[in-house]
Amino acid sequence: MMKRLVLAACASLVLAPSATYAAEATMDPQLREKARRAVDAGLHYLRGQQAADGSVAVANRTAGPVPTVILFENRGGHIGFRTAAVTDTVTLDRPTLDAAFPQLRSHLEAALIAEGLFPKEAAAMIETWRDSWFEEGARLIYIVPSRTVDEVLPLEISPAPAQITRVFVGRIELITPATLSAVQQAVADNDHAVAAQYARFVDPILNRLLLTKRVDAQLAQRFVLAARRVER
Numbered sequence: 001m002m003k004r005l006v007l008a009a010c011a012s013l014v015l016a017p018s019a020t021y022a023a024e025a026t027m028d029p030q031l032r033e034k035a036r037r038a039v040d041a042g043l044h045y046l047r048g049q050q051a052a053d054g055s056v057a058v059a060n061r062t063a064g065p066v067p068t069v070i071l072f073e074n075r076g077g078h079i080g081f082r083t084a085a086v087t088d089t090v091t092l093d094r095p096t097l098d099a100a101f102p103q104l105r106s107h108l109e110a111a112l113i114a115e116g117l118f119p120k121e122a123a124a125m126i127e128t129w130r131d132s133w134f135e136e137g138a139r140l141i142y143i144v145p146s147r148t149v150d151e152v153l154p155l156e157i158s159p160a161p162a163q164i165t166r167v168f169v170g171r172i173e174l175i176t177p178a179t180l181s182a183v184q185q186a187v188a189d190n191d192h193a194v195a196a197q198y199a200r201f202v203d204p205i206l207n208r209l210l211l212t213k214r215v216d217a218q219l220a221q222r223f224v225l226a227a228r229r230v231e232r
Helices: 022-026 029-042 101-114 119-133 146-152 177-189 192-197 199-211 217-231
Strands: 004-014 056-059 066-075 078-086 089-092 137-143 163-174
Touching (some): 056 078, 066 089, 066 101, 066 177, 078 089, 078 101, 101 119, 101 137, 119 163, 137 177, 146 163, 177 192, 192 199, 192 217, 199 217
Parallel strands (some): 004 163
Antiparallel strands (some): 056 089, 066 078, 066 137
């Protein structure tokens, strides 16, 4: 008899018009839709409540609390984070960029362990997703409530193991004023280094800039082509 089954997963959304990871293109469409529903049900970010000062208002639309929400930001290797549990609605101030990664890793490991992972499993999950979760930019990283995971993605195994532990971590990429300013300048300078930093999210960021007429369309197209070369 199987004693313990552990499933740890990460799902991502971008707070902007559609942009998908290359990996999503190979995922079964029905499974992808279920995963997105699970993430969206776990935590719904209210875009209209992102303030000019970088603070973020987060609303929980589930029956129970979202156990851990982290507002994370990385600018040129300087990082900061704010954290909270969300029962109803909470506003997280923009973090000061004076944190150390070991501090963040310790906090996130503790949150994953509290959800049922063993310490080595929590450490391995963070190491697996480290390059994605903590890259340049700003994002919400959160643990999807287990009740929501069970409701949206029910799991049946026969014969049933003695214990099933499922921990889903969601990520919502935030297109903040600082990100818009960085990409706007990069477009003007044709800065390929910045194209590399934001390669996966260039389309939604440029959509925002084009809608507000902050970049020239031809320069934006050149920047997109540079980002595509970086992705390959």
